[in-house]
Amino acid sequence: MSRAISTLWAITIIVIIIIAIGAGIWWWYASQQGGKQGGGQKVKIVFASTQLNPPEEQAFIKSLLQDFTKETGIEVDFVAISYDQLTTRLQSEEQSGKVTIDLIGDLHGGLDYFASKGWLTDLSNFPSKYGALSGRTFPKVLEDYSKLHGIKAYIPWMTATYVMVVNHKAYQYLPSGLTPDDVKKGTSKWTYDAFLKWAENLKNQTGSPKVGFPDGPHGLFVRFLHGFLYPSFTGYQAKAFNSTDAVKMWQYLKELWKYVVPQSTTYDEMADPLLKEEVWVAWDHTARIKNAIEQKPDQFDVVPVPAGPKGRGFILVIAGLAIPKNAPHPDAAWKLIEFLTRPEIQVKVLQNTGFFPTVKEATGKIPSGPLKVLAQGVAAQQSASDAVVALIPSLGAKGGDFKNIYITAFNKIVLNNEDIKKTLDQLYPQLIDLFKSQGLEVP
Amino acid sequence: MTRKSGESIPLSIKISNYVPYLLLLPTLAYMLFFIGYPLVEGVALAFFDEQGHFTWANVNYLLYDPGSLFWDALKYTILLAAVIIPIQVSVAFGLALLFNAKFPGKNLALYTVILPLTISDVAAGLIWYVMLGQYGFFNKLLMDLGVISHPIIFFGIKNMEFLAIVMTEVWRATAIVFVIIFAGLQMISHEYYEAAEVFGATTWQRFRYIIFPLLLPSLQAALIIRTLFAFQIFGVVWTLAGRDIPVLAGEAYYAQTTLLRPGVAALYALIIAALSVSVGAIYIKFFKAKYLEAGM
Amino acid sequence: MSNEKILTSRGDIIRYYTYRIILAGLVIIAVVWIALPFIMTILYALADPAQYYDPHVIIPTSYTLKHVNQLLILGAYQATINSVIVALITIGFSFLIGLPAGYAFARYRFRGKDSLKLFIVALRMFPMMVIAVPLLVLYFKLGLADTLVGIGLAHTSMALPFVILITSSIIAGVRVDYEEAAMVFGLSRIGAFFRVTLPLALPGLTAAAIFTFIMSWNEVFIAAVLSFQNRTLPAFILNLIAGSTDFIKFAGAFIMVIPALIFVFIAGKYLVRMWGITLK
Numbered sequence A: 001m002s003r004a005i006s007t008l009w010a011i012t013i014i015v016i017i018i019i020a021i022g023a024g025i026w027w028w029y030a031s032q033q034g035g036k037q038g039g040g041q042k043v044k045i046v047f048a049s050t051q052l053n054p055p056e057e058q059a060f061i062k063s064l065l066q067d068f069t070k071e072t073g074i075e076v077d078f079v080a081i082s083y084d085q086l087t088t089r090l091q092s093e094e095q096s097g098k099v100t101i102d103l104i105g106d107l108h109g110g111l112d113y114f115a116s117k118g119w120l121t122d123l124s125n126f127p128s129k130y131g132a133l134s135g136r137t138f139p140k141v142l143e144d145y146s147k148l149h150g151i152k153a154y155i156p157w158m159t160a161t162y163v164m165v166v167n168h169k170a171y172q173y174l175p176s177g178l179t180p181d182d183v184k185k186g187t188s189k190w191t192y193d194a195f196l197k198w199a200e201n202l203k204n205q206t207g208s209p210k211v212g213f214p215d216g217p218h219g220l221f222v223r224f225l226h227g228f229l230y231p232s233f234t235g236y237q238a239k240a241f242n243s244t245d246a247v248k249m250w251q252y253l254k255e256l257w258k259y260v261v262p263q264s265t266t267y268d269e270m271a272d273p274l275l276k277e278e279v280w281v282a283w284d285h286t287a288r289i290k291n292a293i294e295q296k297p298d299q300f301d302v303v304p305v306p307a308g309p310k311g312r313g314f315i316l317v318i319a320g321l322a323i324p325k326n327a328p329h330p331d332a333a334w335k336l337i338e339f340l341t342r343p344e345i346q347v348k349v350l351q352n353t354g355f356f357p358t359v360k361e362a363t364g365k366i367p368s369g370p371l372k373v374l375a376q377g378v379a380a381q382q383s384a385s386d387a388v389v390a391l392i393p394s395l396g397a398k399g400g401d402f403k404n405i406y407i408t409a410f411n412k413i414v415l416n417n418e419d420i421k422k423t424l425d426q427l428y429p430q431l432i433d434l435f436k437s438q439g440l441e442v443p
Numbered sequence B: 001m002t003r004k005s006g007e008s009i010p011l012s013i014k015i016s017n018y019v020p021y022l023l024l025l026p027t028l029a030y031m032l033f034f035i036g037y038p039l040v041e042g043v044a045l046a047f048f049d050e051q052g053h054f055t056w057a058n059v060n061y062l063l064y065d066p067g068s069l070f071w072d073a074l075k076y077t078i079l080l081a082a083v084i085i086p087i088q089v090s091v092a093f094g095l096a097l098l099f100n101a102k103f104p105g106k107n108l109a110l111y112t113v114i115l116p117l118t119i120s121d122v123a124a125g126l127i128w129y130v131m132l133g134q135y136g137f138f139n140k141l142l143m144d145l146g147v148i149s150h151p152i153i154f155f156g157i158k159n160m161e162f163l164a165i166v167m168t169e170v171w172r173a174t175a176i177v178f179v180i181i182f183a184g185l186q187m188i189s190h191e192y193y194e195a196a197e198v199f200g201a202t203t204w205q206r207f208r209y210i211i212f213p214l215l216l217p218s219l220q221a222a223l224i225i226r227t228l229f230a231f232q233i234f235g236v237v238w239t240l241a242g243r244d245i246p247v248l249a250g251e252a253y254y255a256q257t258t259l260l261r262p263g264v265a266a267l268y269a270l271i272i273a274a275l276s277v278s279v280g281a282i283y284i285k286f287f288k289a290k291y292l293e294a295g296m
Numbered sequence C: 001m002s003n004e005k006i007l008t009s010r011g012d013i014i015r016y017y018t019y020r021i022i023l024a025g026l027v028i029i030a031v032v033w034i035a036l037p038f039i040m041t042i043l044y045a046l047a048d049p050a051q052y053y054d055p056h057v058i059i060p061t062s063y064t065l066k067h068v069n070q071l072l073i074l075g076a077y078q079a080t081i082n083s084v085i086v087a088l089i090t091i092g093f094s095f096l097i098g099l100p101a102g103y104a105f106a107r108y109r110f111r112g113k114d115s116l117k118l119f120i121v122a123l124r125m126f127p128m129m130v131i132a133v134p135l136l137v138l139y140f141k142l143g144l145a146d147t148l149v150g151i152g153l154a155h156t157s158m159a160l161p162f163v164i165l166i167t168s169s170i171i172a173g174v175r176v177d178y179e180e181a182a183m184v185f186g187l188s189r190i191g192a193f194f195r196v197t198l199p200l201a202l203p204g205l206t207a208a209a210i211f212t213f214i215m216s217w218n219e220v221f222i223a224a225v226l227s228f229q230n231r232t233l234p235a236f237i238l239n240l241i242a243g244s245t246d247f248i249k250f251a252g253a254f255i256m257v258i259p260a261l262i263f264v265f266i267a268g269k270y271l272v273r274m275w276g277i278t279l280k
Helices: A002-037 A055-072 A083-096 A108-116 A126-130 A140-145 A168-173 A180-185 A192-206 A221-234 A244-257 A262-266 A271-275 A286-295 A330-340 A343-353 A370-382 A396-415 A420-437 B002-014 B019-047 B057-064 B070-100 B106-113 B121-131 B137-144 B158-187 B190-198 B203-230 B235-241 B248-257 B262-293 C010-046 C066-107 C113-124 C128-142 C148-173 C176-184 C189-218 C221-226 C233-241 C246-279
Strands: A044-049 A075-080 A103-107 A155-167 A281-285 A300-303 A312-322 A387-391
Touching: A044 A330, A055 A075, A055 A330, A055 A343, A055 C066, A083 A103, A083 A108, A083 B248, A083 C128, A083 C221, A103 A108, A103 A330, A108 A312, A108 A396, A126 A330, A140 A155, A140 A312, A140 A387, A155 A168, A155 A221, A155 A286, A155 A343, A155 A370, A168 A192, A180 A300, A180 A370, A192 A221, A192 A244, A192 A281, A221 A244, A221 A281, A221 A312, A221 A387, A221 A396, A244 A396, A244 A420, A262 B235, A271 A281, A271 A286, A281 A286, A286 A300, A286 A370, A300 A370, A312 A330, A330 A343, A343 A370, A396 A420, B019 B262, B019 C066, B019 C113, B019 C128, B019 C148, B057 B262, B070 B106, B070 B158, B070 B203, B070 B248, B070 C010, B106 C010, B106 C246, B121 B137, B121 B158, B121 B235, B121 C010, B121 C246, B158 B203, B158 B235, B158 C010, B190 B203, B203 B262, B203 C113, B203 C148, B235 B248, B248 B262, B262 C113, C010 C066, C010 C246, C066 C113, C066 C148, C066 C189, C066 C233, C066 C246, C113 C148, C128 C148, C128 C221, C148 C189, C148 C221, C176 C189, C189 C233, C189 C246, C221 C233, C233 C246
Parallel strands: A044 A075, A044 A103, A312 A387
Antiparallel strands: A103 A312, A155 A281, A155 A300, A155 A312
């Protein structure tokens, strides 16, 4: 009896296997042919982006791109992709010569790497070839940064920055002489020393530390080191890496870290710790704290970063749109670039994603709602009289080493309590070599 | 069980000697094509620069760069394996003995215990990271019950992170050990138990002289599989402790994605493979007879 | 064993009940310990964020399908179908290729057996993240990049060593006497395999197939690198939840876990019990 059942089983399994293999082969042929047919009919372009990847933002950009399709008849496949996957993908496509990506949306640093590898199309003749981007002006700093390795590598798409978020509960522990208004407006009293006192008060008076940083494996804490602390304390991101000012900066950070939530080394983004109230005062990228503001707009303020002895250092993040070399539809991709840089579209992007416009015509219109909180904080930071603007250096493939030097310094000095000067001196030559090998001035 | 495979010799002698190789050929060809070839390319990355010249640059980076966490990673990888595997094997062994008894709702309990087989390491890490958080499920529960007055902090403190990793790994990967050992236990014929009963063996004697020796092949198979995977531990560590607790596979990932040094990543991968192969070889040498005849 | 004995003295009865209570206690501890994180995943995926973030709420009471729906609308349906196709392809190929090898290891003794076995397992021990890039370059040359067959083939190479080890143990568990008897009655070795060994080994092989399915279903790294538009469920979710808040992450975990849970409760019978039947 059991033999009979087993035979039935045997037949079932064999049938399943045959169907699976058959389906697989059929699918493969179907996809091969599908690829061949695609050319003649409606144009469909692939837009691979490392930005706007979270679900809400993806839902928004996809509906926005439908407006574009209605207007132009060009279909857009928005592919959310992480930076390392995009790199792998683009490398394989450019190496094999079969390029499928039409448009790349990525950060300045990533596009710089792609340009250094020769994977991007020079866009300098596109306005004359496919139509000018009229009615919009890009600030000079953005124009300058988008020219990389001898080509116009990308069109500035969105900007973002890093700010601090304060839970209203934290204000009652402010050190004497510092008012909530000083913090919100970023006055000269809102300094790193005042921040340290505040962090100390928070820990001593509430019983546990309340200041947090995103120092997890995918966190952006390294930007705080080279783009915020270093410019604020030494005036430079890298030039004064092992100066006496830098030693003072690291001493400061060691002191501050006593009042920082220990879980910081595992935080990838600060929205969750803020919402769970593990952290009351946090620093992070605007996009990564946006969710907290949206969940509880009445609970949080977005405030400028503190100022150091050399000013208020902060990073401006630029996302750009680039066309890969040998991309199948450069004309259609350019039309999409034109669409995405329209002032009214840029305002929509700000309202829905928290990324700030790159064209001057779009600024000025501040959206209402929780984003107003965010926009106010960013505006206060950018308009601070003591601002020291830093851009993430364009080191291409060496960008990883650059970050690693600061991370290593932090791990050794702050977490492992090693000698400050010795550690910095050991790392300094490597840092300078990075810039020299790329023929860049040390920032 | 051990005898049965031996009986196949007279049969197979009749068959030409090359048949087993022929049966293995598709597998070998497949593996060489889909893993061997990319692997050779990977090895080339570790020892050759972009111009195709031999280079020690990646080895030097691994050993001497102040930013390299190689020795820590090696230490923690081995340490984690040494702590986790014995716990997993004993828990799985205990569970297998437990489920050998009859009780109502046994099937439901059994399915529940094998549930972690269906979950990936990153997902397991995420769930435990949230549950063990400062205001996670456990801290909220214990505080609500009045057991603790302040939340227990697991993350950012190395020893506690280590503990969290061990807990999560035991939760996640004990199921695979359990399934193999439990299958082995089911293989033991009831005749043996009956014989033991006739001779009046105590529970301990039954365990020591029947269950344990007959279970040894399954135990060893489970041990090998778990040990080899332990050297690849990554997802759980990465979500729970980031680089506070560096491990070899985590450093390979870091080198590949953040450092943008694929050569260093390939070197880490080679070291993991070398470690796995040598430990695998040692296991096979030691357990040869019983292990092979269990078919694993 | 105790419950099979005839209980005679009071001492025996007490011992029997103590044993039952300890047994029940241990089973309950094991089940709760394993099940709790799964239950919390489901609760958190459906919890209202306001309650999820409330430090005083241990178990949320207000639920919403909003986040799960959002993920489904963004393409999780198609990704689920892709994942099932990839898993079936993986099962098909790995059994087609792995079953003969498993049979060879179970039924023959030959030179280099140990080394070959170790070699096959050792290939699996090379972390996938490093071979993914060269594999993708290879796939572009073969026209397999971003196809489900391509992912299935890569998953096959990942699952193959397991399939070989498991099938060889299952076949070894089928008594060779039966096969020999069938051959005495005039069947060829291949005939004996298909008519005798395979039917007897089937429940175990089914369990192995389920295990292969789950391996493929959960694999994320290769799938994420090799697929681009035709993503499998884990690759799709990985990209979607990067940088998201907890409740979105849990919604992703929910979509991943639910089908696997249903699968285990339907097919778990084979995954656990069938091993016993095969191997007795």
